[in-house]
Amino acid sequence: MEQQQDLLKDIISHSKEYGFIFPSSEIYDGLAATYDYGQLGVELKNNIKTYWWKAMVQMHTNIVGIDSSIFMHPTIWKASGHVDAFNDPLIDNKDSKKRYRADVLIEEHIEKIKVKIEKEVDKGKLKFGEAFNEVEFRQTNPNVLRNATKITDIESRFKETLSNDDLEGVRQLIIDLEIACPISGTKNWTDVRQFNLMFSTEMGSVAGEASTIYLRPETAQGIFVNFLNVQKSGRMKIPFGIAQIGKAFRNEIVARQFIFRMREFEQMEMQFFVEPGEEIAWYNNWKIAREKWHKALNLGDANYRFHDHVKLAHYANAACDIEFNFPMGFKELEGIHSRTDFDLKQHETFSGKKLQYFDTNTNKSYVPYVVETSLGLDRMFLSILSASYKNETLEDGSSRIVLTIPPALAPYKVAILPLLKKDGLPEKSREIMKELQFDFSIQYDEKDSIGKRYRRQDAIGTPYAITIDHQSLEDNTVTIRDRDTMEQERVDLSTIRNFLLEKTGWNSLLLNQ
Numbered sequence: 301m302e303q304q305q306d307l308l309k310d311i312i313s314h315s316k317e318y319g320f321i322f323p324s325s326e327i328y329d330g331l332a333a334t335y336d337y338g339q340l341g342v343e344l345k346n347n348i349k350t351y352w353w354k355a356m357v358q359m360h361t362n363i364v365g366i367d368s369s370i371f372m373h374p375t376i377w378k379a380s381g382h383v384d385a386f387n388d389p390l391i392d393n394k395d396s397k398k399r400y401r402a403d404v405l406i407e408e409h410i411e412k413i414k415v416k417i418e419k420e421v422d423k424g425k426l427k428f429g430e431a432f433n434e435v436e437f438r439q440t441n442p443n444v445l446r447n448a449t450k451i452t453d454i455e456s457r458f459k460e461t462l463s464n465d466d467l468e469g470v471r472q473l474i475i476d477l478e479i480a481c482p483i484s485g486t487k488n489w490t491d492v493r494q495f496n497l498m499f500s501t502e503m504g505s506v507a508g509e510a511s512t513i514y515l516r517p518e519t520a521q522g523i524f525v526n527f528l529n530v531q532k533s534g535r536m537k538i539p540f541g542i543a544q545i546g547k548a549f550r551n552e553i554v555a556r557q558f559i560f561r562m563r564e565f566e567q568m569e570m571q572f573f574v575e576p577g578e579e580i581a582w583y584n585n586w587k588i589a590r591e592k593w594h595k596a597l598n599l600g601d602a603n604y605r606f607h608d609h610v611k612l613a614h615y616a617n618a619a620c621d622i623e624f625n626f627p628m629g630f631k632e633l634e635g636i637h638s639r640t641d642f643d644l645k646q647h648e649t650f651s652g653k654k655l656q657y658f659d660t661n662t663n664k665s666y667v668p669y670v671v672e673t674s675l676g677l678d679r680m681f682l683s684i685l686s687a688s689y690k691n692e693t694l695e696d697g698s699s700r701i702v703l704t705i706p707p708a709l710a711p712y713k714v715a716i717l718p719l720l721k722k723d724g725l726p727e728k729s730r731e732i733m734k735e736l737q738f739d740f741s742i743q744y745d746e747k748d749s750i751g752k753r754y755r756r757q758d759a760i761g762t763p764y765a766i767t768i769d770h771q772s773l774e775d776n777t778v779t780i781r782d783r784d785t786m787e788q789e790r791v792d793l794s795t796i797r798n799f800l801l802e803k804t805g806w807n808s809l810l811l812n813q
């Protein structure tokens with residue numbers, strides 16, 4: 301864990317040093333939980349968006365995208381339940397004066413017990429070697445069973461208190477579990493209070509209740525209120541989906557984990573409209589599809605796990621998270637929710653407009669059910685950085701920092717490096733660059749020794765580097781260096797474009813989805 305926390309620190313400073321992410325408003329000492337994406341960050345971010353958009357929209361004939369506005373009619377947030385129920389339970393430690401989310405304290409406690417179970421299983425593996433039967437071990441080992449029961453008990457008590465809005469019960473659970481503040485180490489807790497996460501502001505020049513509007517806390521509602529517009533104008537037939545990428549804002553109580561939890565962030569959401577009764581089958585389909593999308597990145601399959609929700613949100617009849625093994629441990633990366641017909645029905649009630657689909661086969665209208673996939677773009681960014689950041693010791697004893705970012709997502713696909721800054725090598729290099737720059741983002745670098753330049757490209761995750769030397773002038777060959785293996789190969793210039801397309805193009809990620 302200690303080591304993992306160091307990894308987060310390393311990633312934060314590396315991100316700043318190379319222009320991926322800067323603290324927002326830094327010259328004014330920053331603004332809590334807001335960050336700016338720098339020159340490399342914006343490239344990686346755009347590539348993640350493109351990967352998502354291609355997989356969700358381009359590759360599905362029945363999914364289209366929209367871009368709705370951030371400001372929306374305030375009644376939308378009444379209808380969606382956000383005005384009344386978009387709260388987090390907060391609790392303060394009286395000694396450290398630090399504020400926490402009560403639900404997160406309990407979830408982290410559960411996570412510690414899970415870690416104990418996994419340790420016990422690992423011990424079993426070591427002890428029994430080849431003969432180890434993991435399933436049986438999990439079902440019979442007394443320590444595993446005791447801890448598993450503990451988890452079930454906590455989860456059911458937690459679920460009960462939350463669904464009864466029993467905040468005193470939540471506090472009592474924290475006390476009974478003897479959860480201590482990580483800063484002060486004490487168990488001196490205040491009452492638990494609910495805190496609404498929506499930012500509000502005023503529209504127009506007249507202040508007052510009627511003009512209060514909210515910054516959207518999720519992009520989904522922009523999709524719901526446009527359901528009929530898209531369905532009619534696009535002549536969409538159910539099942540169909542609407543996708544959107546955009547900013548969302550939440551006044552998070554605790555925002556201490558870099559871009560994992562920000563007050564302004566970006567979401568990539570897709571609402572899939574289905575016939576009532578078919579939602580669970582579609583929910584399961586989307587779970588599989590989204591898992592494939594993540595795993596195609598090759599960040600390590602063991603870094604992902606599903607977590608089924610204990611307490612379903614008021615609108616859901618099934619929900620899970622895809623969790624990623626971040627430097628802070630396994631945490632939510634993406635949510636997949638079967639939202640029933642809750643949202644569309646609410647908007648029908650509050651707007652007085654029908655939001656129904658007319659099925660030409662049965663000649664009947666109905667309010668569709670919705671399965672949603674909701675991914676945080678910034679969390680996706682952090683998952684890629686944390687799995688890609690490596691501090692390697694090389695055979696000659698030297699070391700390098702390399703970001704093994706999936707090539708299709710890397711900010712630059714290739715670096716063009718003239719071996720020397722003379723003898724016509726820069727001119728030849730620029731010629732090559734001109735030919736490739738329509739298709740690839742390229743970095744040109746002629747400063748410092750070639751070794752130093754390779755290190756710089758490793759540190760920003762450029763998958764390939766082309767070096768132009770004197771021989772290149774004679775026979776049109778160059779060397780191409782692979783970031784991960786550091787191997788170099790001399791190839792004919794005419795092969796480069798296809799090579800790069802194959803290795804860094806979208807096919808490499810989308811082919812098997």
Ligand code: ATP
Pocket residue numbers: 518550552559560561562563565566567632633634635674675676677678679
């Ligand atoms: P958490 O439990 O971590 O607060 P959530 O369950 O409230 O997250 P959702 O409402 O399901 O999150 O939002 C969908 C996705 O948006 C999340 O899976 C996450 O990737 C992203 N997200 C939510 N809140 C934030 C935030 N404050 N900063 C960055 N990304 C966020």
